[in-house]
Amino acid sequence: MSLAPLFDPPYYAVIFSTTQTSTLDGYAETADEMERLARQQPGYLGFDSARSSVGITVSYWRTLEDIKSWKYNLDHTAARELGRRQWYSQYTLRIARVEHNYGFGLP
């Protein structure tokens, strides 16, 4: 498993933190499909994702406009609605401008 690489700042992070319900029918398939679609969006840079008692997915984007385009993608809008109805008991979403990044041990 490897991490999303570093990019030249400034760029943007969408920090999506969740707790899940026990009703996860269709969740994994939809998450995979959203990942596939996000990769095709303009300005998409990469993402990291982890889940234990909470889940965190951080996706990286070149501009705020790129994030907005992904927000209004119809399939993504439908998936978010399912998320609120079925899969997530809580979530927070934060949009942040990455100003510095550095790494250790990266390829």
Add this chain to the structure above:
Amino acid sequence: MSLAPLFDPPYYAVIFSTTQTSTLDGYAETADEMERLARQQPGYLGFDSARSSVGITVSYWRTLEDIKSWKYNLDHTAARELGRRQWYSQYTLRIARVEHNYGFGLP
């Protein structure tokens, strides 16, 4: 389990993503101790953390200066050195200014 709450933007996120080695002696104790110390730092707001094949910890801070003070904390500096020597095969660290946040299902 509950998520870090929302805060009034702007504030700052430190996004720390890692892959671990198999040499995790002392890791859990040090992570707990760093969490305890971070909570005492000025400007500390909260954090979320998850680990599956990768680990992601996002901590939230009021200002960049608060992040810098935590960076130069001596115990934290020693813990980071141990992290590079023993526990982490890779990490990325990003400092980002949170410009928008919203949530669902929060208390």
